[in-house]
Amino acid sequence: MGFLKRFFKNTYRDGEPKHGGSSFENLTEEQLETHLKIARYGSFTLTDAVRPSYDLQVVPQAGYRHDFYHDRETGIKIPVIMAAASREVLTDLFFELLDPLGHEVDVVLETSHERRGGHQDLYREDIDLPVLKSTLYDFEDLLLHDGCSGLAVLNPNIPMEVQFDEHKLLILYGHELVDFEDILDDFGLPCREDIKFITEAEHVHSSTEEFNRTFEQMKYRLGIDED
Numbered sequence: 001m002g003f004l005k006r007f008f009k010n011t012y013r014d015g016e017p018k019h020g021g022s023s024f025e026n027l028t029e030e031q032l033e034t035h036l037k038i039a040r041y042g043s044f045t046l047t048d049a050v051r052p053s054y055d056l057q058v059v060p061q062a063g064y065r066h067d068f069y070h071d072r073e074t075g076i077k078i079p080v081i082m083a084a085a086s087r088e089v090l091t092d093l094f095f096e097l098l099d100p101l102g103h104e105v106d107v108v109l110e111t112s113h114e115r116r117g118g119h120q121d122l123y124r125e126d127i128d129l130p131v132l133k134s135t136l137y138d139f140e141d142l143l144l145h146d147g148c149s150g151l152a153v154l155n156p157n158i159p160m161e162v163q164f165d166e167h168k169l170l171i172l173y174g175h176e177l178v179d180f181e182d183i184l185d186d187f188g189l190p191c192r193e194d195i196k197f198i199t200e201a202e203h204v205h206s207s208t209e210e211f212n213r214t215f216e217q218m219k220y221r222l223g224i225d226e227d
Helices: 001-010 027-035 087-100 130-136 141-144 178-186 207-220
Strands: 050-052 063-070 077-084 102-110 120-128 149-155 161-164 168-173 204-207
Touching: 027 178, 077 178, 087 141, 087 149, 087 161, 087 168, 087 178, 087 207, 102 130, 102 207, 120 130, 120 141, 141 149, 141 207
Parallel strands: none
Antiparallel strands: 050 204, 063 077, 077 168, 102 120, 102 149, 149 161, 161 168
16 A cells, blocks of 8 residues: 555645644645655665654654653653664664563553543563564564554653654653664764654654554464453
């Protein structure tokens, strides 16, 4: 099924600007189809999961920047790296970034299938990292191209976390981030503190009923019970 058909069948919009209308308003079908088929911007290639606004408020590009996550309950500020990588290296980079977490990890599957706004988290504790990697490799197509699926892998004992979200961005949490930085550098991602990500402007997600069914299979393989 082509990207355009997936868009009309089972796609939602978010990240719309606070002022003014959507950039997708008043487009002809041809204009919309042309835009949604564009995956490559310079040397950066998007997966099928997401597309930027029609007026390209943010142009997709590779790179990473530093930030902080502020926990309102505890008042703790946790250092964060946000990164975007081209489709060609995204899977390999994600799996490399899991190694600093240690041999045994927890995994959280995130899904917004059949939901409008927000997502559901499904938790599995204590899984060997090699087993997790092997399982996730079997679902690489889902992880890369489903705009309603994401996951986070963490070691609460360190604590460190690697999030691979619905937008196919990589979000890295931890008080010591040097191992993550070394891996990003090895993959040629530049540090750009002024980089903007696709989540910071209007964008669209794409998914299918088939991806929804595949997500259920992945959940079963990982031994995750919704209850």
